[in-house]
Amino acid sequence: MLDAVVVGSGPNGLAAAATLARAGLMVTVLEAQPSIGGGARTLDLGLADGIRHDLCSAVHPMSWASPFFNWFDLAGAGVEWLTPEVSYAQPFVGRPAAIAYHSLEATVERLGRDGPAWRALLGPIAERPYAAAEVGLGDHRSLPSLDALPTGARMIMATAEQGTRAWGVRFRDQEAPALLSGVAMHAVSELPSLVSAGTGILLGALGHSGRGWPILRGGSGAIPGALAGDLRSNRGEIITDHPVRSAGDLPPARAYLFDTTPHTALDVVGDRVSPFLRRALTRFRHGDGVAKIDFVLSGPVPWNDPEVARSGTVHLGGSREEMAHAEAEVAAGRHPEHPLCLISDPAVVDPGRVVNGLRPLWAYTHVPAGSTLDLTAAVSAEIERYAPGFGDLVVASRCIPASRMVEHNQNYVGGDFTAGAMTARQMIARPTLRLDPYKLATGIYLCSSSTAPGPGVHGMCGWHAARRVLGDVFGMRGSDQR
Incomplete structure (x- = not known):
């Protein structure tokens, strides 16, 4: 036995x-x-010789801070984290993108008059990433250690602020709120909500500490x-x-x-x-689902703001208000006119992913649960809005509709990953x-x-x-x- x-x-x-x-x-x-x-x-999805795609997860902001992975010693087992200079970016149409650098101070400078507010919200949490991970990744039944309690209290207060209609009080311009909401939409939840805000606060802070939002070599x-x-x-x-x-x-x-x-x-x-x-x-x-789209490109994405090209993760959705509207549409069972998209080009930091001049591009978009639609054209058009000429680089693509996500992972019912x-x-x-x-x-x-x-x-x-x-x-x- x-x-x-x-x-x-x-x-x-x-x-x-x-x-x-x-x-x-x-x-x-x-x-x-x-x-x-x-x-x-x-x-290898068979889209191009030698090109390998990440089937679901692609970027790993919680891996390096995870208490389990630190106990296990992932680095000692040969796993190599590659940290982009830009943790995540939020491009806009017709104006410069909002950028979250691995460096908190560079981010504060880029955000201008909202920079100090960004530092006050995330800086104290980013200074204690392992305490933040202990709180955020606990069993939700046990109290964290005494050492982690102050960080936990800051996370609770930040979540309470950003998870309610008070979320607009802190910031004066559009860039910082959009940047944080782009992170919050990783939760696949309505905006604002306590769950999306908690996700945004934890992941946003980790982007400014330790290994940031790393991509794994290979x-x-x-x-x-x-x-x-x-x-x-x-x-x-x-x-x-x-x-x-x-x-x-x-x-x-x-x-x-x-x-x-x-x-x-x-x-x-x-x-x-x-x-x-x-x-x-x-x-x-x-909950609601995602549709996954894998692209093979003949070159890097031509983002309208060149600074976005330094990022391992890009969120497409426009302003905070536009993202909240799109998430509400999904929750109501409708496909938004402008779908929310998460994009990652691993070759930004891992040149080994480029084979014969071709590179993989990872993307997914939020959709109603069980959606059967192939969203390749819609996601391509959305990327094109922020990266004119993107379509000219696409060599091959494949979509897994939400209704079929369960075929490669039984846990993803209706596309709920x-x-x-x-x-x-x-x-x-x-x-x-x-x-x-x-x-x-x-x-x-x-x-x-x-x-x-x-x-x-x-x-x-x-x-x-x-x-x-x-x-x-x-x-x-x-x-x-x-």
């Missing part, structure tokens, strides 16, 4: 598996897809590759092309961890979950309002982004769950340290 079986090989599943294996347990990971990594895969697949290598070195195994649809697909083990949505876990082991918890989990809902709606209630009670958000039944745990602290490539959902398994099932509290 195995000690533990992990269902799903996304960053959280592999984080859980590696944690358990380092504690000396016999661990097997079962993955339905032919490749590991979940939302952190880098694959692509996002470096993270699952490092986790899988460590797991195997500790006698763990990974079996791909092994979908788990029922309990009969699981080998005997003392513990099972599901890097899946609650609904998938219930389909497999629901008969072992109490009726009360089962009813609560069936109320867990998914956050694995659960990003609402205030579902972030506090994720997936339900219980003291232990990970335990489903004796020996059965949930370890996906559907649990606290939520989506992102940080491994914390898996780490939190695995440490509970070590204590609850194996009586090894505190023994998950090397």
Whole structure:
């Protein structure tokens, strides 16, 4: 009998598996897809010889600050972060872009009269990035350390300000609010909201500290590759092309961890979950979706403001008011006239991604849940607004509509790549309002982004769950340290 079986090989599943294996347990990971990594895969999509695309995640502002990845020592496992000079940018039509440099002071200078307000909002948090990560990436049930409490208080106050209609009080011009709202829309939530604001504050501050908003050399697949290598070195195994649809697909083990949505876990082991918890989990809902577009370009994007070309991440959406309107349209089930787009050109800092003069461009746009539309033309037109001549560089492209995102990751129901709606209630009670958000039944745990602290490539959902398994099932509290 195995000690533990992990269902799903996304960053959280592999984080859980590696944690358990380092504690000396016999661990097997079962993955339905032919490749590991979940939302952190880098694959050749067949669009151009030698060009590899990041299938979902592309930029990793939480990876270097994650308590789990620092415990694991990603750098020691060969993962290399490449930091753009510009963490993120917000271009406009007909005027200079808003720019968030890795340097806080350079950003403050660029923002002019709103620069001091930007520094006051994000500067104290950026000075304590690991405290911010401890607060933002906790289990939402435990108090952070005393050392992190002052940073946590600043984050709460900043979120309360930017998550309500008070969000316009601090700034006088359009650039700073748009810049922050561009970050907030990573949450796929209405603007303003506490969830989008909390996302914007944490990620915005991380952009000015540590490694900023890094891109991984060679692509996002470096993270699952490092986790899988460590797991195997500790006698763990990974079996791909092994979908788990029922309990009969699981080998005997003392513990099972599901890097899946609650609904998938219930389909497999629901008969072992109490009726009360089962009813609560069936109320867990998914949010709006994204459509993913991969491009192959013959050159860098010709942004109308050349400074944008130094950024690893670009947000397209115009002013704060325009972005709020577009998110409201999506929430109402409509496709906005000007879709919100997130763009990343990894070759900005990783020239190895250029092959025979061609380079990948990563893009996604927010859409209503389950949208079947191919958004390639709409996203191309939107990029063209801010980068005239973009269309002339496109060699090949491919769209994955929201309705088909689930085909490469079962957690992305209707295109919801956050694995659960990003609402205030579902972030506090994720997936339900219980003291232990990970335990489903004796020996059965949930370890996906559907649990606290939520989506992102940080491994914390898996780490939190695995440490509970070590204590609850194996009586090894505190023994998950090397």
